[in-house]
Amino acid sequence: MFRIVAIQAMSVALCVFGVASGASGQATSRALVTKVIAEVETIAMQDGRQVVKLVPATRVVPGDQVVYTLEIRNTGSTALHDPTVTNPVPAHMAYVAESATGPGAEVNYSVDGGRTFDRPENLRVTDEDGHVHQAKDKDYTHIQWKLKNTLKSNSVAFARFRAIVK
Numbered sequence: 001m002f003r004i005v006a007i008q009a010m011s012v013a014l015c016v017f018g019v020a021s022g023a024s025g026q027a028t029s030r031a032l033v034t035k036v037i038a039e040v041e042t043i044a045m046q047d048g049r050q051v052v053k054l055v056p057a058t059r060v061v062p063g064d065q066v067v068y069t070l071e072i073r074n075t076g077s078t079a080l081h082d083p084t085v086t087n088p089v090p091a092h093m094a095y096v097a098e099s100a101t102g103p104g105a106e107v108n109y110s111v112d113g114g115r116t117f118d119r120p121e122n123l124r125v126t127d128e129d130g131h132v133h134q135a136k137d138k139d140y141t142h143i144q145w146k147l148k149n150t151l152k153s154n155s156v157a158f159a160r161f162r163a164i165v166k
Helices: 005-010
Strands: 014-021 025-046 049-056 065-074 084-088 093-095 105-110 124-126 132-134 142-147 156-165
Touching (some): 025 084, 065 084, 065 142, 142 156
Antiparallel strands (some): 014 025, 025 049, 065 156, 093 156, 105 142, 124 132
16 A cells, blocks of 8 residues: 555645636636545445445555545636636546546546647547557546536536546
8 A cells, every 4th residue: 555645635735727718718817726635435334334435535556546526616706707627637547437527517638738628539649659549548637627607706616537546
């Protein structure tokens, strides 16, 4: 068993991410604050039944699946229209296929360190032999959620994804 410092730090980190503005590119907003929480599933007994609970991911080993929850908060005094939140797939982790969710959000991925984003079927990577092929989930470096609704002042939205420790 070993400890992954990046996961521990992410479980309490507050990060500021860019808010996309129309076609003109990226604009930043200090009002959009994202807290990333890293947890693992555990089975517990409750009222004679087994239930799955999420507990902080303080110690993980290769093969463990970590659930990342993004708490996206508008701390500003005005609403944010269609904000975009980007989060890296943590180092030493592999994204779990189709696990990124966010109510009312369009999810896109990057395979180039977060420079460009697209839908999975449009992503291509070049292997060490120079062959281009469709990207696989393990190739994703970043995930981007484009919230389709306005995030009102002092409101919160949630997004989630899973990754496996390599």
